[in-house]
Amino acid sequence: xxxxxxxxxxxxxxxxxxxxxxxxxxxxxxxxxxxxxxxxxxxxxxxxxxxxxxxxxxxxxxxxxxxxxxxxxxxxxxxxxxxxxxxxxxxxxxxxxxxxxxxxxxxxxxxxxxxxxxxxxxxxxxxxxxxxxxxxxxxxxxxxxxxxxxxxxxxxxx
Amino acid sequence: xxxxxxxxxxxxxxxxxxxxxxxxxxxxxxxxxxxxxxxxxxxxxxxxxxxxxxxxxxxxxxxxxxxxxxxxxxxxxxxxxxxxxxxxxxxxxxxxxxxxxxxxxxxxxxxxxxxxxxxxxxxxxxxxxxxxxxxxxxxxxxxxxxxxxxxxxxxxxxxxxxxxxxxxxxxxxxxxxxxxxxxxxxxxxxxxxxxxxxxxxxxxxxxxxxxxxxxxxxxxxxxxxxxxxxxxxxxxxxxxxxxxxxxxxxxxxxxxxxxxxxxxxxxxxxxxxxxxxxxxxxxxxxxxxxxxxxxxxxxxxxxxxxxxxxxxxxxxxxxxxxxxxxxxxxxxxxxxxxxxxxxxxxxxxxxxxxxxxxxxxxxxxxxxxxxxxxxxxxxxxxxxxxxxxxxxxxxxxxxxxxxxxxxxxx
Numbered sequence: 001x002x003x004x005x006x007x008x009x010x011x012x013x014x015x016x017x018x019x020x021x022x023x024x025x026x027x028x029x030x031x032x033x034x035x036x037x038x039x040x041x042x043x044x045x046x047x048x049x050x051x052x053x054x055x056x057x058x059x060x061x062x063x064x065x066x067x068x069x070x071x072x073x074x075x076x077x078x079x080x081x082x083x084x085x086x087x088x089x090x091x092x093x094x095x096x097x098x099x100x101x102x103x104x105x106x107x108x109x110x111x112x113x114x115x116x117x118x119x120x121x122x123x124x125x126x127x128x129x130x131x132x133x134x135x136x137x138x139x140x141x142x143x144x145x146x147x148x149x150x151x152x153x154x155x156x157x158x
Numbered sequence: 159x160x161x162x163x164x165x166x167x168x169x170x171x172x173x174x175x176x177x178x179x180x181x182x183x184x185x186x187x188x189x190x191x192x193x194x195x196x197x198x199x200x201x202x203x204x205x206x207x208x209x210x211x212x213x214x215x216x217x218x219x220x221x222x223x224x225x226x227x228x229x230x231x232x233x234x235x236x237x238x239x240x241x242x243x244x245x246x247x248x249x250x251x252x253x254x255x256x257x258x259x260x261x262x263x264x265x266x267x268x269x270x271x272x273x274x275x276x277x278x279x280x281x282x283x284x285x286x287x288x289x290x291x292x293x294x295x296x297x298x299x300x301x302x303x304x305x306x307x308x309x310x311x312x313x314x315x316x317x318x319x320x321x322x323x324x325x326x327x328x329x330x331x332x333x334x335x336x337x338x339x340x341x342x343x344x345x346x347x348x349x350x351x352x353x354x355x356x357x358x359x360x361x362x363x364x365x366x367x368x369x370x371x372x373x374x375x376x377x378x379x380x381x382x383x384x385x386x387x388x389x390x391x392x393x394x395x396x397x398x399x400x401x402x403x404x405x406x407x408x409x410x411x412x413x414x415x416x417x418x419x420x421x422x423x424x425x426x427x428x429x430x431x432x433x434x435x436x437x438x439x440x441x442x443x444x445x446x447x448x449x450x451x452x453x454x455x456x457x458x459x460x461x462x463x464x465x466x467x468x469x470x471x472x473x474x475x476x477x478x479x480x481x482x483x484x485x486x487x488x489x490x491x492x493x494x495x496x497x498x499x500x501x502x503x504x505x506x507x508x509x510x511x512x513x514x515x516x517x518x519x520x521x522x523x524x525x526x527x528x529x530x531x532x533x534x535x536x537x538x539x540x541x542x543x544x545x546x547x548x549x550x551x552x553x554x555x556x557x558x559x560x561x562x563x564x565x566x567x568x
Contacts, residue, residue, distance in 0.1 A: 097255075117260045126344075
């Protein structure tokens with residue numbers, strides 16, 4: 001069943017999904033025709049494609065998933081220059097937490113991957129940081145107190 | 159068949175591999191990887207159903223395979239590469255959540271995934287093509303969050319971890335909770351899991367739980383009780399003097415994997431039913447005694463003569479009472495599902511029930527052989543005899559022969 005929700009994607013994320021969807025459709029077409037698809041000869045081959053080649057059902061499930069995402073996507077746009085000092089979706093934030101520096105980008109749920117430095121806007125920290133400015137100290141206190149000192153906010157240039 | 163046996167033996171190593179995160183936190187007798195997988199699988203079944211719109215069979219399979227690669231790759235923690243040798247410094251480090259630069263985060267994540275991918279490929283390399291593809295694809299689904307099930311599992315897996323951390327904290331006042339919360343508040347964003355996290359906090363910090371969270375509290379309590387199976391050792395092995403015997407949770411883990419793998423070869427069986435049967439078959443052991451075939455002899459010694467059938471019904475009744483205690487408070491849809499599968503396993507009511515009962519004997523036999531291999535005084539002959547009497551499914555009988563060949567039975 002498709003998830004009926006809006007997927008907020010960065011420009012980079014949206015392009016990635018569009019490319020994957022296009023490649024997988026080409027792979028499916030070639031597979032039905034019994035050909036060796038061009039996408040498998042590409043130098044920057046996505047290892048998932050090899051798995052999809054082996055399993056048509058898996059390939060179809062993924063194409064369905066990607067189409068559903070593309071139908072419900074909202075692109076994250078960089079705010080106007082005067083508003084770039086405020087944390088919004090797409091912001092890369094340099095913070096100090098308990099004397100340690102950290103850097104992460106605030107993204108939509110679909111792209112979130114904290115171990116890669118991408119934090120969801122729907123996570124408690126993501127929600128708490130939204131709308132704050134450079135210099136702000138954001139305290140999250142339940143049940144352990146943690147302060148996020150916002151040192152720098154930047155957005156990707158379009 | 160020989161390759162399947164080797165796969166089961168390799169996967170069985172996870173029963174004895176402690177989770178690294180607890181080792182570095184110096185937790186006494188930490189859970190094994192197999193035990194973590196067991197409760198994660200139950201957790202995604204229960205929470206996946208509550209969430210709705212998710213394919214539970216896929217969730218169960220993702221859960222079962224998600225950490226298999228650790229047989230060779232080991233268990234990687236966020237502290238890998240920065241662990242000091244000095245125990246005092248280690249304790250201090252465990253009070254902090256490690257922070258890395260953006261480039262380092264990407265490098266570490268990439269290296270971990272690469273290492274695990276290589277390990278998984280090695281583990282499944284000789285499996286039949288359809289099974290190899292299925293396991294490989296579910297692993298990718300989880301690792302790269304390719305589907306709603308993959309995305310939900312990715313977080314639910316960590317919620318099991320978080321619950322375990324709290325259970326250790328309650329028992330030992332360790333691990334320190336600071337880093338766990340720092341991580342959790344950046345990591346979770348699924349609404350159901352955020353609600354679960356809220357309940358976790360309120361329950362363990364003895365705060366008042368609002369009415370709207372009561373249904374999640376019931377599930378949390380159930381999962382906490384089920385988690386006790388990680389610590390309950392199988393009585394059959396204790397009676398035979400096995401040192402460090404497996405837990406009920408560890409046995410259930412490998413049984414469920416074996417039932418899935420053998421079940422794939424039986425086209426008329428429903429795999430989701432097989433997985434669920436295997437997962438629930440020993441849940442009653444949270445409260446009921448782990449019965450063994452030797453019980454009648456033990457009881458006879460103390461003047462308690464009972465015929466086999468009567469003993470079955472005594473055990474059944476005892477376990478039924480235990481089941482009712484365990485599922486008390488669960489929503490009716492879940493209660494009904496759990497009891498139906500448990501009953502099916504006990505009595506062999508359906509073809510899936512009868513099949514999983516036989517696979518359970520095979521898993522027992524394999525474990526017995528592994529203990530016998532380590533200690534030749536282990537009384538293995540009775541296991542062979544019992545299995546021969548109990549197993550009739552052709553595919554499982556064939557597997558028995560492979561076992562005989564591998565362990566060179568005279």
